[in-house]
Amino acid sequence: MATIMAVDDSASMRRMVAFTLKGAGHEVIEAEDGVEAFSAARDRKVDLVVTDVNMPNMDGITLVRELRTLPTYRFTPILVLTTESSDAKKQEGRAAGATGWIVKPFSPDQLIATIRKVLG
């Protein structure tokens, strides 16, 4: 299956995402913030990035923008986890190059369903 990077500064959310994705047969790499995620993504190409927005050091929007500058991540699906259902946040994510978003709160089933939309 796919290799997916789960980025969230909240350990419980990150574990929940990772656990769910692993349960669906994917390999998961975890990162605590944008900085960690970016360096891990450079070390190893992943098939999908699922990132939180509000994080210390480097937030999710910046992470998306940074990843899109890497040739290997030009077309990689990147999903943003957001509590905001407001359009402003989505637009900000889109402007940075995010593929789509998942609105919190979401259940593990919803996560799986959404992931399926972007994995080939």
Place this chain on the structure above:
Amino acid sequence: MTIDLAQFHEMFFQESAEALDTMEQTLLQITEGTVEKEQIDTIFRVAHSIKGGSATFGFTGIASFTHTIETLLDLVRTGRIGITPNEMDLLLRSVDVMREMLSAEQYKRPLDEQAVADLQDSVKAVIARSSGAAPTPVPAPAAVEPGSSVPVPAAPAPAAAPGAERWRIGFRPGENLLARGNDPLRIFRELSRLGEMSVRVDAAGLPPLAQLDPHRCYLNWNLELAGPREREALDQVFDWIGDDADIRIDAPVIDAPVTPAAPRAEGSAVAPKPAPEPMPAAAAQPAPVAPAAVKAPETRAAGGEAPKAAPSESTSIRVSIEKIDELINTVGELVITQSMLSQLMVNMDGPQSEELRNGLGHLERQMRALQESVMRVRMLPISFVFNRFPRMVRDLSQKLGKKVELRMTGEQTELDKTVLEKIGDPLVHLVRNSIDHGIETVEGRRVVGKPEAGTIHLNAYHKGGNIIVEVIDDGAGLNRERILAKARERGLIGPDEELSDDRIYNLIFQPGFSTAEQVTDVSGRGVGMDVVRRNIMELGGNVQIFSNADHGSTVRIRLPLTLAILDGQLVRVGREVYVIPLVSIVETIQIRREQINSVAGGRAELLRLREECIPILRLYQLFEVEADTTELDDGLLTIVESDGQRMGIFVDELQAQQQVVIKSLETNFRQLTGISGATMLGDGRVALILDVPGLISLFESREKQARDDRQAAVRHAA
């Protein structure tokens, strides 16, 4: 797949508690009126994170409350309101309420719902005032309904059309579609899950091969989809596309047996109602530059080819304290075994004994290093305790109408976790006392020419294998005369007894000693300084107070680095060796016969030492062992002190002072009064560690028993 979210709750509670600490600390750093961007960002992020987590894990109440707080914080973040003392107060109280709510969930405790609702209303009122209208922010997140699988809520759809209907969709991707990681193929696959779909590709825009940019999408598609009754389902598929494509969805044609729609464009492909998995690849095939081809450069490297970089995990791990204690225990055993070996070597000779001795020397050094690093695992910076003070000092000084500044230094000084947990309450008490009784009112300070704001300084540092924690204030200092009067009134000292200032000040650690003229709401509610001292003694530490009239006072607490090791004085009685904690020893002296007074018919002995009468405990009698001597002037008297009471312990000989590894008697045998534990000596013998407070009370109760027996005997004889 069903996943039990409860397994993440513990983690959520833990991180939320930490997050709230961060929020509180950051709030307290905000100086009135000026909020740094970084500060408000941190506070906002923390609230946001708790909101997201609580909603995800089904704690609706917390999610709703944090949502309100977040709305307020957003107003601050966007500069629409500032943080005045009122907002600060609301936010700090909110931190408390969130803590309450979390622990109510965590420990299944009842919650004062009304208090939560009241505070939430107050916050909403502030929001309403500043946005000029009723707050109409983003709706609060609802908790996830398990089992529902609609990924993203979308705009309300027009009423569904009944009957078999075919949606016509014109799909013209823009330049950015691929650049954001979206892929027409995947969109078609999603659509095809909804019902039977036909796809016609329009390749008119395709440039000659030479001019073709493989990163662009040149194709357009016309789709017809039979099936979904709700437009919402379609909108969801295109939810992420936004303006990256021109999408036209025409109202469904109530059909019309126009099976596969008449070809209108050059290329045409019909996807039969597909099984969910094999994708309608045919749809894209006519186009040479199908997105699939574009994907080529980033196609996953064949399995195992990619370098297996270490996934960046966090740099710390959580380990249960039991595991660490087990490790510490094993290392303790190793140290003992190692010193037994060294002892054995002392009398060893022979060709290889020198090498063996060298090897053992190495082993000893490495053991020490190992022991030290294992001990360090249990150590945490004292900032964990100090962190609660900014809030406390703020609240207290406000309540008392005093101005107090808090200074903290040495927060990174590390202490054993157990010591750390137990030192919190005594410190709280000391700081309270300083604010309540030490620091003067603004008026009072002005009169004596001090700055209006008093200072409380918390300081921690290492000193000679101990940790020193100080609470220093620049208040009025202790009132020597009042303490003296009180001590005389209580009969703690004789009417004519003169004491040094230091001893007078330390009288406040005596049980039931309080000079506060008025019992305030803040301190002086029963728990006195005696409890503070007892708690510190129980940790194997001690406490002293220094005071300087009008300049303030300093309480100095000395704590051991760890509870697993004790600095002990080895004493010998006959063939037995005992360990007396160094911290309780005042001095060890050789006495002369004439210093001893016998009272109660020779059954109790008192040592007269510098105007003080100290009872003597003959250890060999208490433990019923055979001593070298029973003559008091042949042996030594070790004077120990606990809770201000002194006692002389009669022993044969002093031996080395050394650190001993404490073995609990309780876990290995049972609790004994007068003995706090045992240790193994280098020669493999077991030595009991004396518990000085326990010995003193044991001694006293035996004396009392003896007295009662005598009185009973007298009555009986009469």
